[in-house]
Amino acid sequence: MQVRQDWKPKIVAFCCNWCSYAGADLAGSSRRSYPADVKIIRVPCSCRVNPLFILRAFQRGADGVIICGCHPGDCHYTSGNYYARRRMTLLFKMLEYLGIEKGRTRVEWVSAAEGAKFSSVMNDFVQTVTALGENVKLEDLRCKEPLN
Amino acid sequence: MQGTAQLILERARELMQSGQIQRVLGWEKGEFEHDPTPAFFESEEELQNFCYNDYCGANLSKYLIAASKLEGKTLVCIKPCDSYSLNQLITEHRVNREKVFVLAVPCPGMLDPVKTEGKDLSQGERKDYLLDKCLCCKGAEHKIADETIEGPSLDLAPEDRFAQVRELEALSPQERFDFWRGELSRCIRCNACRNVCPACSCVKCVFDNPNSGVSSKASADDFEENMFHIIRAFHVAGRCTDCGECSRVCPQRIPLHLLNRKFIADIDELYGEYQAGEEAEQRSPLVNYQTTDKEPSDALKGRG
Numbered sequence: 001m002q003v004r005q006d007w008k009p010k011i012v013a014f015c016c017n018w019c020s021y022a023g024a025d026l027a028g029s030s031r032r033s034y035p036a037d038v039k040i041i042r043v044p045c046s047c048r049v050n051p052l053f054i055l056r057a058f059q060r061g062a063d064g065v066i067i068c069g070c071h072p073g074d075c076h077y078t079s080g081n082y083y084a085r086r087r088m089t090l091l092f093k094m095l096e097y098l099g100i101e102k103g104r105t106r107v108e109w110v111s112a113a114e115g116a117k118f119s120s121v122m123n124d125f126v127q128t129v130t131a132l133g134e135n136v137k138l139e140d141l142r143c144k145e146p147l148n
Numbered sequence: 149m150q151g152t153a154q155l156i157l158e159r160a161r162e163l164m165q166s167g168q169i170q171r172v173l174g175w176e177k178g179e180f181e182h183d184p185t186p187a188f189f190e191s192e193e194e195l196q197n198f199c200y201n202d203y204c205g206a207n208l209s210k211y212l213i214a215a216s217k218l219e220g221k222t223l224v225c226i227k228p229c230d231s232y233s234l235n236q237l238i239t240e241h242r243v244n245r246e247k248v249f250v251l252a253v254p255c256p257g258m259l260d261p262v263k264t265e266g267k268d269l270s271q272g273e274r275k276d277y278l279l280d281k282c283l284c285c286k287g288a289e290h291k292i293a294d295e296t297i298e299g300p301s302l303d304l305a306p307e308d309r310f311a312q313v314r315e316l317e318a319l320s321p322q323e324r325f326d327f328w329r330g331e332l333s334r335c336i337r338c339n340a341c342r343n344v345c346p347a348c349s350c351v352k353c354v355f356d357n358p359n360s361g362v363s364s365k366a367s368a369d370d371f372e373e374n375m376f377h378i379i380r381a382f383h384v385a386g387r388c389t390d391c392g393e394c395s396r397v398c399p400q401r402i403p404l405h406l407l408n409r410k411f412i413a414d415i416d417e418l419y420g421e422y423q424a425g426e427e428a429e430q431r432s433p434l435v436n437y438q439t440t441d442k443e444p445s446d447a448l449k450g451r452g
């Protein structure tokens with residue numbers, strides 16, 4: 001198999017509007033860096049993330065997917081992240097059961113005041129996914145760029 | 149079996165004559181002994197084709213969604229395992245309890261036509277010919293009933309339904325991936341598993357939406373099969389009663405119960421033992437939470 005020379009992982013980060021997205025903003029304005037390979041998708045609340053979103057991200061070529069929301073107890077909608085926590089736990093355990101490396105999925109709680117945490121979480125996640133290499137188990141070949 | 153069928157018929161006729169029920173939901177004789185089909189019987193004349201034999205494994209509860217919209221009451225024959233599905237459907241307001249007369253029927257364990265094909269049933273034990281779902285029988289007790297017909301029940305110590313899940317969990321990620329690729333790649337996307345599932349009762353299903361990316365009948369790519377099965381199992385997680393219908397109807401004999409039971413095992417372990425359909429009006433673990441629930445990262449600790 002041909003290996004792409006300059007391979008960098010594609011990471012999709014679902015960030016809730018009220019905490020984590022603001023946390024990403026703060027990371028930016030306080031000049032904390034995180035890899036450009038992280039593509040942020042803003043969602044109203046962590047519980048807006050439908051499992052299909054995650055699978056579709058993998059299908060379209062993501063190598064890792066991370067969901068960030070307000071800390072438990074701080075959800076703007078009171079309890080959204082509690083539901084999300086159960087759903088994501090079960091979904092990620094299922095993906096692991098199907099043989100998908102569990103390092104490719106993660107849930108983190110990042111508040112609007114945690115710019116530094118946001119950047120360290122993203123750096124760490126990108127590192128983990130880079131070590132795992134390209135996601136070949138959940139990709140859809142039709143969505144891949146041709147190799148040359 | 150003959151006796152039970154007779155008792156059901158007698159009672160159904162009486163209730164029909166007295167006008168308490170409008171129709172009967174049961175099984176209709178097929179061409180062969182091994183292919184009875186679920187059917188509605190609107191009159192005593194039609195009831196002549198009624199049957200209840202060793203091959204009535206089909207769970208009738210889902211047909212009550214349609215029957216709830218009809219005039220009058222429907223008498224339904226419910227086996228012990230089907231009663232869980234019916235409770236779940238009532239909880240989800242898909243079946244109108246007022247419109248159903250639940251006739252609880254005894255079940256001696258149902259046979260699998262694939263296992264009995266070309267076999268002489270007097271050889272070997274009944275256990276060897278039972279449907280897989282019957283090997284993990286939930287017991288002879290009905291969880292919902294208006295009236296009960298007495299009769300012989302399955303006399304068998306149920307197998308541990310999580311044994312295979314544990315075996316799979318003990319494999320390496322690559323082995324698990326290969327196992328599931330091998331199983332799921334046989335899927336022909338006939339949608340039979342979805343259509344039969346009492347928990348899959350949405351009027352508009354995501355798999356019928358051409359924009360969902362998982363609606364195609366013939367999957368063009370490995371991924372679609374994965375996605376279909378993960379999403380389907382996830383959508384019924386916490387509501388699946390483990391009735392075993394999906395695995396029973398799959399023409400490709402894909403062990404779909406191993407996906408559902410994984411969710412059940414995880415739910416039991418993380419959020420407390422839960423049996424969907426045990427009683428009506430329970431709150432499913434996925435529409436519920438505790439502030440002290442485990443963090444995903446902790447729940448995923450351990451094996452690689």
Ligand code: SF4
Nearest residue numbers: 335336338339341398
């Ligand atoms: S019944 Fe079997 S073959 Fe048909 S869609 Fe379901 S898993 Fe695939």
Ligand code: SF4
Nearest residue numbers: 345388391392393394
């Ligand atoms: S997923 Fe399968 S076992 Fe679960 S309720 Fe549906 S048909 Fe029954």
Ligand code: FES
Nearest residue numbers: 016045069070076
């Ligand atoms: S609003 Fe942030 S998790 Fe609900």
